[in-house]
Amino acid sequence: MFEIRLHSRGGQGGVTAAKLIAYAAFLDGKYATATPLYGAERRGAPVVSFIRIDDEPIRIYSQIRNPDLVIVLDESIMQLVDVLHGIKPDGEVLINSQKGTEVEGHRTYPVDLTGISLALDLVLAGNPILNTPLIGAISKLGVISQASAKQVIAETFRDERNVEAALRAYEELKI
Amino acid sequence: MAIPDEEFLLKTTSACAGCPSSLILRYVTKAAGADTVLVIPACCTSVIQGVYPTTAMNIPVYNVAFASAAAVASGMSEAFRAEGRKTNVICYAGDGGTIDIGIQALSGALERGTDFLYICYDNEAYSNTGMQRSGATPLGAMTTTTPGGKKDHKKDLDAIVAAHNPVYQATACAAYPQDLYNKVEKALSIPGPKFMHILAPCPPGWRFPSEKTIEMGKLAVKTGLWVLYEREGGKLTITGASKAAMKKRIPVEDYLSVQGRFRKITAEETAEVQKTVEDMIARLQREADGIC
Amino acid sequence: MLTFGTGNKAVAMAARDAKPVVVAAYPITPQTEIVEEIANFVTDGTLAARYIPVESEHSSMAACIGAAATGVRTFTATSSHGLVYMCEMLHMSAGARLPIVMANANRALGPGWNIGAEHSDSMSMRDTGWLQVYVSTVQEAYDATMMAFRIAEHTDVLLPVMINLDGFLLTHITQTFETVEPDDFIPPTATPHAIDIKNPGGYGTLTPGNVHFKFRYDIERGMRASIPVIEETEAEFARRFGREYHLYEEYRCEDAEVVIIAMGTLGKEMEVAVDILRDEGVAAGAVRMRWFRPFIVPDLDGKDVVVIDREYSFGYGGILAGELQAKSGCRPFSVIAGLGGQEVTYDDIAEFVRIRRPGTEHWFGVDD
Numbered sequence A: 001m002f003e004i005r006l007h008s009r010g011g012q013g014g015v016t017a018a019k020l021i022a023y024a025a026f027l028d029g030k031y032a033t034a035t036p037l038y039g040a041e042r043r044g045a046p047v048v049s050f051i052r053i054d055d056e057p058i059r060i061y062s063q064i065r066n067p068d069l070v071i072v073l074d075e076s077i078m079q080l081v082d083v084l085h086g087i088k089p090d091g092e093v094l095i096n097s098q099k100g101t102e103v104e105g106h107r108t109y110p111v112d113l114t115g116i117s118l119a120l121d122l123v124l125a126g127n128p129i130l131n132t133p134l135i136g137a138i139s140k141l142g143v144i145s146q147a148s149a150k151q152v153i154a155e156t157f158r159d160e161r162n163v164e165a166a167l168r169a170y171e172e173l174k175i
Numbered sequence B: 001m002a003i004p005d006e007e008f009l010l011k012t013t014s015a016c017a018g019c020p021s022s023l024i025l026r027y028v029t030k031a032a033g034a035d036t037v038l039v040i041p042a043c044c045t046s047v048i049q050g051v052y053p054t055t056a057m058n059i060p061v062y063n064v065a066f067a068s069a070a071a072v073a074s075g076m077s078e079a080f081r082a083e084g085r086k087t088n089v090i091c092y093a094g095d096g097g098t099i100d101i102g103i104q105a106l107s108g109a110l111e112r113g114t115d116f117l118y119i120c121y122d123n124e125a126y127s128n129t130g131m132q133r134s135g136a137t138p139l140g141a142m143t144t145t146t147p148g149g150k151k152d153h154k155k156d157l158d159a160i161v162a163a164h165n166p167v168y169q170a171t172a173c174a175a176y177p178q179d180l181y182n183k184v185e186k187a188l189s190i191p192g193p194k195f196m197h198i199l200a201p202c203p204p205g206w207r208f209p210s211e212k213t214i215e216m217g218k219l220a221v222k223t224g225l226w227v228l229y230e231r232e233g234g235k236l237t238i239t240g241a242s243k244a245a246m247k248k249r250i251p252v253e254d255y256l257s258v259q260g261r262f263r264k265i266t267a268e269e270t271a272e273v274q275k276t277v278e279d280m281i282a283r284l285q286r287e288a289d290g291i292c
Numbered sequence C: 001m002l003t004f005g006t007g008n009k010a011v012a013m014a015a016r017d018a019k020p021v022v023v024a025a026y027p028i029t030p031q032t033e034i035v036e037e038i039a040n041f042v043t044d045g046t047l048a049a050r051y052i053p054v055e056s057e058h059s060s061m062a063a064c065i066g067a068a069a070t071g072v073r074t075f076t077a078t079s080s081h082g083l084v085y086m087c088e089m090l091h092m093s094a095g096a097r098l099p100i101v102m103a104n105a106n107r108a109l110g111p112g113w114n115i116g117a118e119h120s121d122s123m124s125m126r127d128t129g130w131l132q133v134y135v136s137t138v139q140e141a142y143d144a145t146m147m148a149f150r151i152a153e154h155t156d157v158l159l160p161v162m163i164n165l166d167g168f169l170l171t172h173i174t175q176t177f178e179t180v181e182p183d184d185f186i187p188p189t190a191t192p193h194a195i196d197i198k199n200p201g202g203y204g205t206l207t208p209g210n211v212h213f214k215f216r217y218d219i220e221r222g223m224r225a226s227i228p229v230i231e232e233t234e235a236e237f238a239r240r241f242g243r244e245y246h247l248y249e250e251y252r253c254e255d256a257e258v259v260i261i262a263m264g265t266l267g268k269e270m271e272v273a274v275d276i277l278r279d280e281g282v283a284a285g286a287v288r289m290r291w292f293r294p295f296i297v298p299d300l301d302g303k304d305v306v307v308i309d310r311e312y313s314f315g316y317g318g319i320l321a322g323e324l325q326a327k328s329g330c331r332p333f334s335v336i337a338g339l340g341g342q343e344v345t346y347d348d349i350a351e352f353v354r355i356r357r358p359g360t361e362h363w364f365g366v367d368d
């Protein structure tokens, strides 16, 4: 089982991103689940989502304690929350970062999702759309296939620029 | 009347940016002072207070079931008065908790002369649960349960309350804190059942940028959609910015077009909203002039 | 059709596919997505139902009663405070023998407001005459909702059915599920006592003590008759759509010396605990109770029993543990866990088995 923990802020689309990643895995023929964990705050508070991907049906509902991959959609959360908590020794981290932030002890993939989205003017209710570039970046890591990533974006978003955003993130992320 | 510096709603709320409910609550508690208990049914304000064991309020807040606020306040007020205590009992409830599920308890408490102040902050939807329609949602507004825009009119809560002849009844708006403050202070100086209906423009619910809460409230008053008044001993007085709006108003489009929730409103519905405004203004003017 | 969505969405889609004529709706977390989805279906025309946006849950159940009294199919959904607020109407609907179907997102009761998963809401409504089923996956939420209409409306039963799904844990998780075309799997409603203008009569009129108990007994007859109807419905569902369900689900029970019993999502996660225990050499098994009303007693003879209750009857004990003990004679190790969404993992569940002391009670996370 591959386990991902995604840290975002309410309103950033983290919960939807988790669903889309799981959906892409489903299209890859895997079993997948996505679960949001909401706090009590109204807006802008840190939100965590969990994604599980496996070849067998998933019977676990409790939270992910030892993620294989941690995604951070908002760097500023790292000052409030220990995003590395419980991460597997060989666990990896993907950070949406404009300044190439790295974490110690874990393979880090910084990628400027916000920049990609803003460059394409992909903005919804004042916030840059981070879902679609994220899906592109994740597919580079091999968590989901590129074909499924494309299909998920095509099915979910009408605006063509989302595909472009995913492609740019795919290109930009270095492995 | 000068608004005191003392704060009872602290800066640690978990409200959204630009939240009208917390803004209103801030002035309500300033006017009420320390000898006050708030009775709050399920609503955004249940969340705004913060999470146990912390609280953003430094007066007692009693959180109660959704339908029960006015009845709980009745019991609390009677108990305080029985002990000779003058403690203010204030229900602070949303529109859903007032107009829909809570109206029976409200009606009962008003009718039996409960000594309390009931405040309905009206953000025109069930915001706590993510913006479903309520009886206060206006015609044409989209909510998650009226995805095509609401086809029914907003319930006339003030007329329902007026039918109970409370000792004091007023409207207010989050955009006019001084007017709001004065009314709360006056209400609490009178024994018996008091009621205030306060318009609360809610950025995520009404779909406008969070820095425009005040602007939205002012537009509501300038279009005449929301009229500031108070009714005391059966006498209606138009207050504050509404005095001007009684004479000259801007078209309702100016208010409807800047809110995402009215994206699907039809031209006929807009005309109907305009007509509702004109009818209401005429009715209130007649009452203010003593021609009933 | 194979699709992907939340537990709430699956329930809404099953309700849509069952084609109710009247849906009454009132929002409450974590169920709200169901009534929102149905509002979307009605608005976009995929469901040709009347949608009544009532002003309270008392009224949502009342509206369902009014609609079902005329003989049409009805649906609603609620949770927690909404469910207990409609308590009076739950008694009224079952007593009036109306086959209303309702989804309940299991959630804690206040005070302190808490929106996490807990079974106190539905379990405290156990004596209303409603059938209750507890589901553990998004697929099962869809399937159980679909089957609920057929079971409730069966003329041997004519009792309302409540589908219970754990708040957030199941209402908000996204999983794969398959929808079906029910066709005649759900026959048209044929409520024998539907209001008939040509055959006037009084409904719910003053009923003296010398007959009242007969009506009460008749509710119990419907309850008992529901067992074969459920079995037959589940068998027919498996035949048509290929997914098998039983009154309760056993996991690695054949040679088990100790079985864990739970409902809802814990009833699924505990399978992982069983696997862990088996690897340690413990002959563990699991029984997931699906139907709580009617109450069906699994065969627990000679086994150690660990029961997890996600609620509590104050002054008595865990409700499921108590009922199992009363009906089967077992002496369970009664664990109270998961209240208000308290995190309980498969490791915790395995530990419950390791520390079991039959006949005693253990509150998970409470030290004294």
Ligand SMILES: Cc1ncc(C[n+]2csc(CCOP(=O)(O)OP(=O)(O)O)c2C)c(N)n1
Pocket (backbone or CB within 6 Å): B021, B042, B043, B044, B045, B065, B066, B067, B093, B094, B095, B096, B097, B098, B123, B124, B125, B126, B127, B128, B129, B134, C027, C028, C029, C057, C081, C082, C085
């Ligand atoms: C009996 C009951 N039904 C439903 C709910 C769920 N609920 C909590 S707050 C709320 C909406 C409140 O709306 P409103 O009174 O307008 O206050 P707002 O959230 O807009 O501030 C609902 C539906 C509940 N807590 N109790």
Ligand code: SF4
Pocket (backbone or CB within 6 Å): A042, B015, B016, B017, B018, B019, B020, B021, B022, B044, B048, B123, B127, B128, B202, B203, B204, B205
């Ligand atoms: S939804 Fe509206 S009323 Fe509720 S906390 Fe946010 S801004 Fe305030």
Ligand SMILES: [Mg+2]
Pocket (backbone or CB within 6 Å): B094, B095, B096, B121, B122, B123, B124, B125, B126, B127, B134
């Ligand atoms: Mg409201």
